[in-house]
Amino acid sequence: MKIAMVGSGALGLYYGALLQRGGHEVHFLLRSDYDAIMSNGLTVHSINGDFYLPSVSGHTTSDTIGTVDLVVVGLKAFANNCLQNLIQPLIAADTHILTLQNGLGNEELLADLFGPERVLGGVAFLCSNRGEPGHVHHLGAGRIIIGEYQSLDNLRLERIASVFTSSGIECSTTGDLKKARWEKLVWNIPFNGLCALLQQTVDQLLRVPGCRKLVRELMIEVITAANAQHLNEAISENYADSMLEFTDGMGVYKPSMQIDREEGRELETQAIFRVPLEYGRQQGVSMPRTEMLVVLLEQGKSILST
Amino acid sequence: MKIAMVGSGALGLYYGALLQRGGHEVHFLLRSDYDAIMSNGLTVHSINGDFYLPSVSGHTTSDTIGTVDLVVVGLKAFANNCLQNLIQPLIAADTHILTLQNGLGNEELLADLFGPERVLGGVAFLCSNRGEPGHVHHLGAGRIIIGEYQSLDNLRLERIASVFTSSGIECSTTGDLKKARWEKLVWNIPFNGLCALLQQTVDQLLRVPGCRKLVRELMIEVITAANAQHLNEAISENYADSMLEFTDGMGVYKPSMQIDREEGRELETQAIFRVPLEYGRQQGVSMPRTEMLVVLLEQGKSILST
Numbered sequence: 116m117k118i119a120m121v122g123s124g125a126l127g128l129y130y131g132a133l134l135q136r137g138g139h140e141v142h143f144l145l146r147s148d149y150d151a152i153m154s155n156g157l158t159v160h161s162i163n164g165d166f167y168l169p170s171v172s173g174h175t176t177s178d179t180i181g182t183v184d185l186v187v188v189g190l191k192a193f194a195n196n197c198l199q200n201l202i203q204p205l206i207a208a209d210t211h212i213l214t215l216q217n218g219l220g221n222e223e224l225l226a227d228l229f230g231p232e233r234v235l236g237g238v239a240f241l242c243s244n245r246g247e248p249g250h251v252h253h254l255g256a257g258r259i260i261i262g263e264y265q266s267l268d269n270l271r272l273e274r275i276a277s278v279f280t281s282s283g284i285e286c287s288t289t290g291d292l293k294k295a296r297w298e299k300l301v302w303n304i305p306f307n308g309l310c311a312l313l314q315q316t317v318d319q320l321l322r323v324p325g326c327r328k329l330v331r332e333l334m335i336e337v338i339t340a341a342n343a344q345h346l347n348e349a350i351s352e353n354y355a356d357s358m359l360e361f362t363d364g365m366g367v368y369k370p371s372m373q374i375d376r377e378e379g380r381e382l383e384t385q386a387i388f389r390v391p392l393e394y395g396r397q398q399g400v401s402m403p404r405t406e407m408l409v410v411l412l413e414q415g416k417s418i419l420s421t
Numbered sequence: 422m423k424i425a426m427v428g429s430g431a432l433g434l435y436y437g438a439l440l441q442r443g444g445h446e447v448h449f450l451l452r453s454d455y456d457a458i459m460s461n462g463l464t465v466h467s468i469n470g471d472f473y474l475p476s477v478s479g480h481t482t483s484d485t486i487g488t489v490d491l492v493v494v495g496l497k498a499f500a501n502n503c504l505q506n507l508i509q510p511l512i513a514a515d516t517h518i519l520t521l522q523n524g525l526g527n528e529e530l531l532a533d534l535f536g537p538e539r540v541l542g543g544v545a546f547l548c549s550n551r552g553e554p555g556h557v558h559h560l561g562a563g564r565i566i567i568g569e570y571q572s573l574d575n576l577r578l579e580r581i582a583s584v585f586t587s588s589g590i591e592c593s594t595t596g597d598l599k600k601a602r603w604e605k606l607v608w609n610i611p612f613n614g615l616c617a618l619l620q621q622t623v624d625q626l627l628r629v630p631g632c633r634k635l636v637r638e639l640m641i642e643v644i645t646a647a648n649a650q651h652l653n654e655a656i657s658e659n660y661a662d663s664m665l666e667f668t669d670g671m672g673v674y675k676p677s678m679q680i681d682r683e684e685g686r687e688l689e690t691q692a693i694f695r696v697p698l699e700y701g702r703q704q705g706v707s708m709p710r711t712e713m714l715v716v717l718l719e720q721g722k723s724i725l726s727t
Binding site: 309312313315320323325326328329332403404406407408410411413414415 | 615618619621626629631632634635638709710712713714716717719720721
């Protein structure tokens with residue numbers, strides 16, 4: 116299958132490398148890593164075993180890629196205003212678009228731009244960070260859950276899942292993409308938010324009882340808002356506890372938003388906080404801690420910019 | 422009147438200097454400023470006009486002060502475990518103790534240690550900071566409201582108020598000290614907390630609409646908890662708006678807790694946050710934003726100490 120990775124950060128480089136190793140024709144849209152990867156290839160440092168791709172098809176523009184079978188979107192959501200230009204040259208009649216981006220609102224945007232029938236979404240439970248140019252570090256997990264944006268074609272969904280699984284990526288399918296997205300937010304909202312705000316790793320938050328309690332309270336706010344969204348099946352409060360335990364197992368981990376803040380980059384506050392807050396508000400769900408967290412994150416940004 | 426200032430920070434130095442200039446025999450218990458003040462006196466830089474006291478009675482221990490008529494307590498509340506030793510040598514049969522400390526729980530402690538009949542409390546609306554040793558900066562406001570801890574003696578209360586007013590300090594009396602304390606918390610909880618957490622001045626918070634809204638929401642939580650404490654008269658929600666306007670007038674102001682955090686000192690989280698939260702909890706009032714704020718402040722402390 117011919118695949119374009121649009122947004123080749125820690126997520127795009129990692130999954131793209133596995134797909135290429137799995138025998139697919141993968142094209143990476145690159146920015147900062149372009150020179151390093153074209154000269155020296157791509158190195159994956161993984162808990163499942165390191166590997167090295169000496170030859171990678173890197174591009175600085177989508178025009179040189181041409182049309183593809185599958186576009187995998189791993190761009191930070193704050194750059195979504197670039198998606199039209201980045202993806203348009205890749206689209207043929209039967210091209211599918213799978214967004215693995217964080218937060219809410221990404222499928223909707225892609226559906227508006229390129230038609231809902233092309234769009235699939237997925238959530239990735241992946242601990243990975245970029246290293247020096249041309250290197251990506253896979254620190255833990257890696258499972259993907261994918262679903263149809265409009266439940267049109269279950270066979271297609273299974274076929275795309277098999278592209279991942281046959282490349283060594285654990286990938287399951289769901290009939291309720293909305294639920295999967297909100298479940299991911301149960302993790303992203305407290306951990307991305309608090310780690311970025313406090314510049315602390317997940318273990319530093321979880322070992323202080325008062326802060327662990329705050330993490331759980333944020334999770335419960337997200338679960339309450341999720342369950343007001345007419346999911347096929349409700350998310351149980353136990354999910355919060357299982358996410359706490361899952362995160363205990365991560366050890367010293369910096370979520371991507373912590374790194375973004377540390378390096379002075381823009382934060383994905385819109386997709387991860389503002390859209391979920393608005394969806395909660397529309398259903399009459401109050402999320403005081405979640406709202407306070409994004410206000411503090413945005414206020415912190417105003418420090419950096421003044 | 423013979424007066425001891427116990428805790429000679431920005432508040433103690435400023436009011437003590439005015440009381441001395443007003444003709445009272447003022448003794449300052451000093452630590453870091455001792456050498457500078459004994460050598461060069463005390464300089465007050467005030468919006469109401471600078472003045473200089475060439476000769477000040479400074480002490481490094483209460484033993485050399487002897488007993489006094491009035492003890493004014495301006496110590497940071499996290500040092501309350503020192504109060505017994507600092508105040509005991511100052512106490513004669515008819516010594517009064519007036520605490521101008523922030524937060525809740527200070528009168529109770531003094532009453533336990535020295536008898537409730539001696540104890541008065543007050544809240545100070547004062548913008549002041551310490552400068553170099555021997556210098557204090559009065560940046561704005563300065564009004565004090567004082568009240569009896571147990572409403573025993575209104576004449577005494579008026580007499581002590583007149584000590585302040587005759588020294589040029591605006592001082593009114595209240596029959597509801599508890600209400601005055603909670604009203605001060607309506608300011609202290611959002612501004613001390615958020616300025617310390619974000620390392621931003623009050624004007625930086627107030628000019629961002631989302632953050633101004635958060636400040637007001639915190640104020641409303643405090644007002645709700647206050648009104649569950651059986652005050653003589655409820656605090657109106659309009660009080661939040663008048664505090665916002667009052668603070669707009671302060672301009673670029675760093676609350677004391679912001680400076681304490683900046684300089685790596687301990688924060689008064691117990692008196693300003695934890696005791697009010699507990700009093701709220703006892704009356705069934707939930708204060709999610711206030712609790713989140715103190716958790717974040719304490720979590721920030723854990724960064725500094727690891």
